[in-house]
Amino acid sequence: MSSIPPPAPAGEPLARLRRQVSDLHQELVRYQLVVWTAGNVSARVPGSDHFVIKPSGVDYDALTEHNMIVCDLQGRVVEGELAPSSDTAAHAYVYRHMPEVGGVVHTHSTYACAWAVRGEPVPCVLTAMADEFGAEIPVGPFALIGDDSIGRGIVETLRGHRSPAVLMQNHGVFTIGKDARAAVKAAVMCEDVARTVHISRQLGAPLPIPGADVDRLYDRYQNVYGQQPAVDPVHAPEGTRPADRGVTA
């Protein structure tokens, strides 16, 4: 393998993607999924062996399209002044091994982490959860940062699973999507259902949804729900966007 990364892609599509990735980080803040500088969004550059990710340790308020980092699928920087997110290797591993994935998100959102530290999957006991996840939200292995362990754990858990979200044990949430916006949506929904099911458990045992009904709900939401024609995946006005279908059906 050459140690010299291939040249970065260029042009307006990349500029737009940088802007999308920068803007989507504000959604993590808006939905209170992150504190300080923890958490990150990345997007595969369509038609190219590269992805855009945020720089490491930069305040969310200071993120712009101009300080986003472009990496190759080995996680090497090909464009950008700053060091990329410390989770870049995990994102790169997912893009290398799941070609259908166009976006990856990582957060330490509170309620999802409360399940992750117990190593307990979130059971599929809400219709909205059947819609989005089509199953429980699974737990991935305990893995330390520094090599491919986290990426491998994400891929091994999500490959063949309907859920676009995995709770990495004792750590946090990784989500995938057909694009970065879909992965952000999965991160938002993951925290929402983790919170509701957690609260429900304080008062008793949540009632299960029969598997056949989970299947029916998932199929309807993934294939029928929402407006069909896709426009700009970040800037489209509310109510005109498709259902942001998952990628692991």
Ligand SMILES: [Zn+2]
């Ligand atoms: Zn983390």
